[in-house]
Amino acid sequence: MSEVHPTADDSRPRADPPRSDRAPHRAARTPRPPRARTSSIDREILALAVPALGALVAEPLFVLVDSAVVGRLGTAQLAGLALASNLLLTVVGLCVFLAYATTAVVARLMGAGREREALQAGVDGMWLALGVGAGLAALAWLGAPAAVSALGGTGEVATHAVAYLRASAAGLPGMLLVLAATGVLRGLQDTRTPLAVASTGAVVNAGLNITLVYGAGMGIAGSGLGTALTQLAMAATLTVVVVRGARARGASLRPAAGGIWASVVAGLPLLVRTASLRLAILLTVSVATRLGDVTLAAHQIVGSLWGLAAFALDALAIAAQALVGHGLGARDVAHVRAVLRRALRWGMLAGVVIGVVIGGAGWWLAPLFGSDDAVRAAAAAGLAVCGLFMPMAGWVFVLDGVLIGAGDGRYLAAVGMVTLVVYAPAALAVAVWAPDGAAGVAWLWAAFAGVFMLARAVTTGVRARGSRWMVMGA
Incomplete structure (x- = not known):
């Protein structure tokens, strides 16, 4: 995440705090903590890292499930999935800044005791994710044939890749909202909620894929739609959690232009x-x-x-x-x-x-x-x-x-x-x-x-x- 940037509200963090606000040059020589404190820090690290690892491992299960389900349709369908999923993963991977930037801003504000502003910054980051996701969804739908062709897709393989991309495009706002909401919760030092949502999502995704691909006879498009629906449901769940936290701390749920711009600059x-x-x-x-x-x-x-x-x-x-x-x-x-x-x-x-x-x-x-x-x-x-x-x-x-x-x-x-x-x-x-x-x-x-x-x-x-x-x- 980048440094926190100014917004229209002077109560928000500033990119360039006064020199007195910076850590002294000799901060690196801080004495080592006592053993009891070291154990406490280890517990803090592991309490966040272990659930985070579970959530990280749950996400790739989406691709594995899609591959297993689509692979039974045929080689051309599986090849089409390979092209389409790589395009999606690249796009979503580049947008991971939505999680990282939000984590940094929310964590810093929480540490300063400014809880309302922390949740407000998180809400603004989620509005940004929704806007970017909607734009990317439209681009994915319109540009699917050109993108697949640029990767060398032709014939039946290209047809299946385009079908998957267009069916899954609706899930892009959900995917990016999941990133931003996860960043908010990490900033609040909550990695268990994203783990629970990601794990449940992996199970739901498997069921939806099988139902839509085979039960509804939608083929590879059913796999893309199943993943999109799952991501939207995960986004809705995490959004409810963040909204509850924001309301409890008196933060506004309306998008603020200054806050959204600060999220852009930070990301x-x-x-x-x-x-x-x-x-x-x-x-x-x-x-x-x-x-x-x-x-x-x-x-x-x-x-x-x-x-x-x-x-x-x-x-x-x-x-x-x-x-x-x-x-x-x-x-x-x-x-x-x-x-x-x-x-x-x-x-x-x-x-x-x-x-x-x-x-x-x-x-x-x-x-x-x-x-x-x-x-x-x-x-x-x-x-x-x-x-x-x-x-x-x-x-x-x-x-x-x-x-x-x-x-x-x-x-x-x-x-x-x-x-x-x-x-x-x-x-x-x-x-x-x-x-x-x-x-x-x-x-x-x-x-x-x-x-x-x-x-x-x-x-x-x-x-x-x-x-x-x-x-x-x-």
Whole structure:
């Protein structure tokens, strides 16, 4: 999330607080907390991270259910789903700033004791999500054929992809409202409600998909409609929860132009930051494609397991976002530094454990995804490299969450593009010199998990060591 920005209401947070409001330069030397306090911070982190992990894991079940249901219709339908779902996931992924920005603003205001303003900012962020979602839904409906064609879809595959996109387009406002409402609740340090809603939604989605695809005979369009209806229901549920909290604290439910604009300004840097990550991933896929079929197939396996591991690390980052934002709002430098230290330790510990599992079990995990010996060997090599760098990934994910929680989005946007520039030559070198197969996958993941993540570790680590990101108060 970016720094909090001014609105028409002077009672709202300001982007550039007076110098006296900033943490002292020597805040980094805050004494270590006593053991009892350290245990308390650990409990706070885990109390937020564990439910957040459950909610993060529940979301991919939507795609898995869609794939399982549509896969029985035929190969062309499944290929169409692959194109359409990737388009949707890219769009929604770029809009994740709606959750991150809202978390930071709400957490900071809650820490400052300004509960009404915190809920008001959350409501404004949800209005923004609804507006953006409605616009994207219209674009998805109108631009579905062109978007599918741009990805290379033709013939029957393109027909099914367009059908799925148009059927699911109505759910885009719901998907983005879920992001924004989840951000509000995280800022309130409530990660259990999103878990309950996401888990229930995954079950409802499965039932609706089967009913509409087979019972109603709608085919692939039924899968898209089922997902859209589920997302709208989830959005309605979370909206009711936020509205109740807003009313209890006297916040207005009407959209405020100044508040919505503040949400836009706060979210734009995080959109740039997310775009830099997506570009790095797309560049990696492009290199894998250039190296050959074996490398590309193995890269898909490694990337899937890397993404699964990222959920655990993301959960810790989410906990850090909420706790750091709250601590800065309360002007509690010692607590913020303590959260930073403990979250980093948890992140690196999780990275070590996940790295050992992924790297050490690569030879046993790879065969689960196919029978081609060359692909399995290449995937095992890539997983070994991932395992080696996973502790550093844990460090990066947590620091990313800390700086997002501090509202340091502008810095993250700037260094996101820097790290992309640093990574690009390494990726292109792999494309030119690496061979297809195990060596190619190993070198490609050494570039992504090593060079790219190291660049992110350095840029976020240097920032976290200082105090410029620690803007105190609301």
